[in-house]
Amino acid sequence: MIQLAIDLAFVLEKAILIGGIISVSLLVAMYSTWAERKVAGFMQDRLGPNRAGPFGLFQPLADGLKLFMKEEIIPNASNKFLFILGPGLAMMTAMMTSAVIPWGKQIEIFGRTVDLQIADINIGILYIFAVLSMGVYGIMIGGWASNNKFSLLAALRGASQMISYELAMGLSIIALLMLTGSLSLKTIVELQSASGGWWNIAYQPLGFLIFIVCAFAECNRTPFDLPEAENELNFGYHQEYSSMKLGFYLFAEYINMFMSSVLMATLYFGGYDIPFVNDASLIESMGMNLVAVLQGLSLFLKAAFFIFVFMWVRWTIPRFRYDQLMHLGWKVMIPLALFNMLITAIVVLIRENGWPF
Amino acid sequence: MQMLTNRSKAVDRHPMTVWEKMYLPAIAKGMSITLSHFFKKKPTINFPEETRPFSPVFRGLHILNRDEEGRENCTACGLCAVACPAEAITMEAAERKEGEEHLYREEKYAAKYEINMLRCIFCGLCEEACPKDAIYLSETFAPSNYKREGFIYGKNDLLIPDPKKEPELYQKAVGERARKK
Numbered sequence: 001m002i003q004l005a006i007d008l009a010f011v012l013e014k015a016i017l018i019g020g021i022i023s024v025s026l027l028v029a030m031y032s033t034w035a036e037r038k039v040a041g042f043m044q045d046r047l048g049p050n051r052a053g054p055f056g057l058f059q060p061l062a063d064g065l066k067l068f069m070k071e072e073i074i075p076n077a078s079n080k081f082l083f084i085l086g087p088g089l090a091m092m093t094a095m096m097t098s099a100v101i102p103w104g105k106q107i108e109i110f111g112r113t114v115d116l117q118i119a120d121i122n123i124g125i126l127y128i129f130a131v132l133s134m135g136v137y138g139i140m141i142g143g144w145a146s147n148n149k150f151s152l153l154a155a156l157r158g159a160s161q162m163i164s165y166e167l168a169m170g171l172s173i174i175a176l177l178m179l180t181g182s183l184s185l186k187t188i189v190e191l192q193s194a195s196g197g198w199w200n201i202a203y204q205p206l207g208f209l210i211f212i213v214c215a216f217a218e219c220n221r222t223p224f225d226l227p228e229a230e231n232e233l234n235f236g237y238h239q240e241y242s243s244m245k246l247g248f249y250l251f252a253e254y255i256n257m258f259m260s261s262v263l264m265a266t267l268y269f270g271g272y273d274i275p276f277v278n279d280a281s282l283i284e285s286m287g288m289n290l291v292a293v294l295q296g297l298s299l300f301l302k303a304a305f306f307i308f309v310f311m312w313v314r315w316t317i318p319r320f321r322y323d324q325l326m327h328l329g330w331k332v333m334i335p336l337a338l339f340n341m342l343i344t345a346i347v348v349l350i351r352e353n354g355w356p357f
Numbered sequence: 358m359q360m361l362t363n364r365s366k367a368v369d370r371h372p373m374t375v376w377e378k379m380y381l382p383a384i385a386k387g388m389s390i391t392l393s394h395f396f397k398k399k400p401t402i403n404f405p406e407e408t409r410p411f412s413p414v415f416r417g418l419h420i421l422n423r424d425e426e427g428r429e430n431c432t433a434c435g436l437c438a439v440a441c442p443a444e445a446i447t448m449e450a451a452e453r454k455e456g457e458e459h460l461y462r463e464e465k466y467a468a469k470y471e472i473n474m475l476r477c478i479f480c481g482l483c484e485e486a487c488p489k490d491a492i493y494l495s496e497t498f499a500p501s502n503y504k505r506e507g508f509i510y511g512k513n514d515l516l517i518p519d520p521k522k523e524p525e526l527y528q529k530a531v532g533e534r535a536r537k538k
């Protein structure tokens with residue numbers, strides 16, 4: 001008989017970590033809504049929300065309260081179970097990505113060394129792609145269960161967009177994997193933060209460009225926000241949703257945005273690596289815990305920057321037409337990603353075998 | 358074709374060059390424009406805390422005037438009510454009694470004086486009609502209210518603070534506009 005020996009402290013440690021990461025992601029998503037409105041305001045020469053609390057900082061609370069107070073409407077002809085499952089699924093898949101992201105190196109509490117990563121699985125990137133493609137279900141189920149033609153069409157639009165861009169995204173990642181030779185996010189970060197190691201953006205600028213464009217499409221953000229084009233395409237797959245279920249969909253979008261920002265920082269910008277210093281020597285001089293905090297902060301700042309870029313692009317670039325979107329996805333992004341892969345493969349081969357000719 | 362002005366521009370429909378087809382330079386340009394706006398000074402006026410100065414001819418909420426000794430100027434002649442195109446003013450006259458000389462300047466005064474701010478169009482004709490310098494349009498506007506009745510302003514709401522008892526409030530209520538006259 002196999003005894004499943006699970007250390008209680010281990011379970012506790014992971015539970016606390018999961019709780020912490022989930023609440024941080026929710027908080028970030030909450031304040032992303034505030035930041036979005038502030039950024040929008042500032043870019044349009046306005047001030048943005050500034051009434052609720054200092055600088056409008058309580059605005060997300062007010063918004064949340066408003067959403068909770070709204071009447072909950074479930075259409076008669078809808079499939080009730082799927083209708084409720086949709087937003088739940090969207091939210092869950094958005095949160096699940098956070099499991100494999102390394103948020104910092106290690107901390108030491110009560111003599112235990114705790115990895116700041118929920119699960120260091122060796123197929124981290126595959127896991128992320130699996131979860132990301134599950135995000136389509138949230139949209140599809142929501143649109144289907146609403147029993148509304150417009151919702152269904154919007155859901156189809158969203159699903160096909162996500163699937164097409166996932167391809168190019170995957171291909172751009174493959175090029176990165178050829179360089180690092182590992183699917184584990186932790187190893188990728190460690191390679192980048194090792195002394196003498198460069199951030200991957202230096203090796204993969206084209207790959208990063210493809211990745212960021214696809215990340216925009218994956219998160220349904222402008223210029224690829226066709227699934228939920230409020231004004232011209234009838235609001236999209238969450239048309240029939242009201243109250244907090246709608247809130248969940250919108251919130252999931254912001255969590256997705258945060259997760260993709262973190263992912264971009266992790267894959268291409270050194271993750272929790274503190275720029276310009278040698279982390280290993282810093283640990284010796286400052287102690288492990290303090291450095292872990294700084295590392296977390298550094299990852300967070302990188303992510304915050306990408307979130308800003310998301311918003312910046314949203315308030316700059318108008319939406320694509322659907323055929324343009326598909327054209328860009330299939331005829332530009334995928335060939336470009338393949339080309340990037342080819343170049344990377346050649347370079348890697350040459351580097352390993354020397355010049356063969 | 359003869360151009361009427363030289364401001365019209367022909368639409369440029371030349372096929373895109375490779376540089377233009379790359380989109381990214383154009384996107385970078387657009388993003389730099391939006392970023393420059395990010396740091397620009399905002400023209401917003403935070404209304405309740407900051408207010409914009411009114412123009413010198415602004416006609417706002419009415420005030421019923423007092424003279425230097427704090428006596429009401431109005432003699433309830435009704436000329437303002439006649440002049441009013443919106444028929445917003447109603448009043449009831451009363452005779453001044455012995456010992457009320459410090460309250461009312463004239464022998465007859467308005468015991469009740471009401472302006473319906475929902476009817477009023479703030480034309481200022483009442484101000485022009487008044488022979489006693491008793492009514493002015495000030496530099497505030499009627500605040501919002503939940504009820505229609507709330508917009509019928511009686512004497513309490515309209516009378517200017519007593520210049521002797523509350524000189525500061527009086528000065529504030531007089532405003533720039535009355536001083537210019």
Ligand code: SF4
Nearest residue numbers: 441477478480481483
């Ligand atoms: S401002 Fe014009 S409308 Fe208003 S009360 Fe005076 S005369 Fe009547």
Ligand code: SF4
Nearest residue numbers: 431432434435437487
């Ligand atoms: S406000 Fe002037 S015009 Fe109107 S009743 Fe009084 S004195 Fe006459």
